[in-house]
Amino acid sequence: MSSTALAASTGLDFSLAQQLAVIALCALTAFLAHLALAVFNDGVRPFLLDFVQGRTTRSATTAVSFGLSAGFIFGLGAPMALASGVLNPWLLFLPTDILGLLAPKKWLAPLLGGAWGGVVVFGLRGANNLAHDLPVDFLTALQQMATPILFLFTLFPVLAITKQFGKLLGGLAGVVELALVVLTMKVWPDVFAGAPAMAVGVLLLIGFAVARDVRQRRAAERAVAGMVSPTGEEAPVVTAGRPSEDVDPMASLFGASAARLRRHLPLFMVLGAGICLLSQLHVFGGGEATSFLVAKGQYAEAAQVDLYRSLGFIPLIATTALASGAYGIVGFTLVYPIGYLLPSPWPALVCGALVFAAEVLALSWIGKALGRLPSVRDSSEHLRGAIGDTLHLAILFGSMLAAHAMGGGLGILIASGLYLLNEATGRVVVRMAAAPAAVVVTGIVLNVFYWLGLFTPIKT
Template sequence: MTTIAAGTSLDFTLVQQLTVIALCALTAYISHMALAVFNDGVRPFMLDFIQGRSTRSATTAVSFGLSAGFIFGLGAPMALSTGVLNPWLVFLPTDILGILAPKRWLAPILGGAWGAVIVFGLNGANNVAHDLPVDFLTAMQQMSTPILFLFALFPVLAITKQFGRMWGGISGALELALVVATMKLWPNMFAGALAMAVGVLMLIGLAIAKDLRQRKADRAEGITEIVLDDDPMASLFSSSAARLRRYLPLFMVLGAGVCVLAQMHIFGGGEATSFLIAKGQYAEAAQVDFYRVFGFIPLIATTALASGAYGIAGFTLVYPIGYLMPNPFVAAIVGALVFAAEILALSSIGKVLGKLPTVRDSSEHLRSAIGDTLQLAILFGSLMAANAMGGGLGILIVGGLYLLNDAMGRPVVRMAAAPAAVIVGGIVLNLLYWLDLFTPIKG
């Protein structure tokens, strides 16, 4: 079983506490100004808000509705079980608080207050949970093995969905061979790292080759691109990019802050990354988050150009870069430069993506595959946690809550439902213990 060597302590140093509070204040301020939000689902709604067709309260309701399940069902449980902060816990609440704030000066105060809740409140909750007769937080560390290993399969799923069974079978066999070879030859290396690298490169290579063949065929048939000077989408993209460039210094400060947070190794950009950071495997964590970037660049670029609101973490390149930086000062400089390059390149990226439809589709398949693998891994890991803390009764409660959530129309999003069920199940098992109706499993 994969163990978390770093433990699950959420006891931050003063510098780390101030960094989290300041970054939460900044992200809430930026969200209030409708310059950036973290939730990709909220970003398309920002154009109506920016142009005055939607009220602040209505936009806040949308943000809360799309984010609450991830905050309480995924962000908080992952942070408590790994001892590492994550973007769902840090940035989704500041999306909501920033949009909610009626005055500009109030937004950073609310954001900073949330940051204080994170750095001062989580450790207390963590200590209380570990002192309970049924320690469900330690049990949740069982989630690490299925998340880390099943996540490695996302390139195989993406290739299969986009390029068919043959290429899917080839990539699957290749990834399996690479995982086995890595475990045998490099036991201290994350087993899925090399396999994911090869899988993502295969997907990109297949997509680019298909686009190049299509462009060659189009030229042979005399088909040329028609560019309309009065294209309304082109005009919208141009004005959105110009709006974001006007606030370039503010975005550079944001990039510096996110990169510094990642450099401190108290923050992981994803589910698998959180467990790798907790184990001290920073290079492997950087590799995992780097591959995720390919699935999100087209989405973030196009929604930013269409809405005029960027991503709080940009293209998320600052995550893997931050993990590898030697100190916070270098991380701040590099993070600022990365965000500057991203903002300045937005228009060009949009034009390139328009000419590579297969590559653009690959990002959709990558995101879908990441969701599918993590959904299965989190569910399986949650049932393993349920078994560790309560045996068959634990599985009954956690699995039952998950199924009940589905039957009720998923008030909690599916990916967050299982970890949330583990926490609720842990509380129920403790209540049963205090009623002398359940004996905790030892060991």
């Protein structure tokens, strides 16, 4: 992983254009959060409907956002950025959710968001330099997370297939992915070995889901055909439910939410342009695995990983947006892979704006389509769960490797002890972020031990 180390050692130096892009985008996302038009945290979005309709206060909504986001910001977003040298959405957009909702005035929200962007682009460099100058360099140790994250993330389609379609098909997918990883390492050593395996795994999952939906639809058609009498007359069918002239309240809510988002289409187009630009500048990664791929300069592989990841979140983002009237700050995340692959900033601005426009305009259609494809919708839920499970294991394992790299057995003892203490006390820090946070605390403790003459840094 020497290339990762090289990328991360650049000290998070940003050009003026990159600094301005981050600051402007943070200002915009805070403004959208203030208006309750978009937030990054999927868990916060459902609460925004009550806020928009006046059933809860701004301070209460801000408290919810802070409670659901703080652990990810300091336990995952900051350590991941410092370890990879690449910014991520947890570090940028979870704080702007909070700051935007907190701001009592419209004009204050973008100022607070822009200030946070300034803290990120100017403060991370100082924190990075300070950490690397310490006797126990825990940031370099954190780069040990790269390999587990990249390779274990490859397994998420296998896990999703197993959960939805059983052990036989899951085992088959696992064998296929393993063979592809070995083949890629042997034949295409310059390609990230997990990329072709993930592609085939996701295609298998979608294929199994579509096949099940087709079978169920045909079975339903045969059942309807069986209701036709021998004379060719259709038997009378009694339908349950409300009279046809009644309005479905959920359909009415979805329509109002979609209309609310369409009214602010220009703002969303600017947002899409900004996120796509940030991705194109290659200082931003949309996910844990993607951050390290971008740091290594493997933009095609990063685009592929984020494209597959988006398949697990499109149904969630679409349904919560239609139910709450608030969109996702990063949309369906399709602008990530597009931005990674584009050659210059100007096409990124145009493509990002057009992609977000298409997403917002298509929300109602997507909601209806998901209702007609239950197995595909379930596949997205299984994908999202599988991504969480694989990343949790990868981050935990990588964090223990990092603890060992900087402190040997003592490092593992402290980091794993902090992790287990967090579990025993009801997860004060969310599980996904607990292990990296434990590594950072372990690094600080080991440095204190060094200054007290109780610990000698391990030679690397």
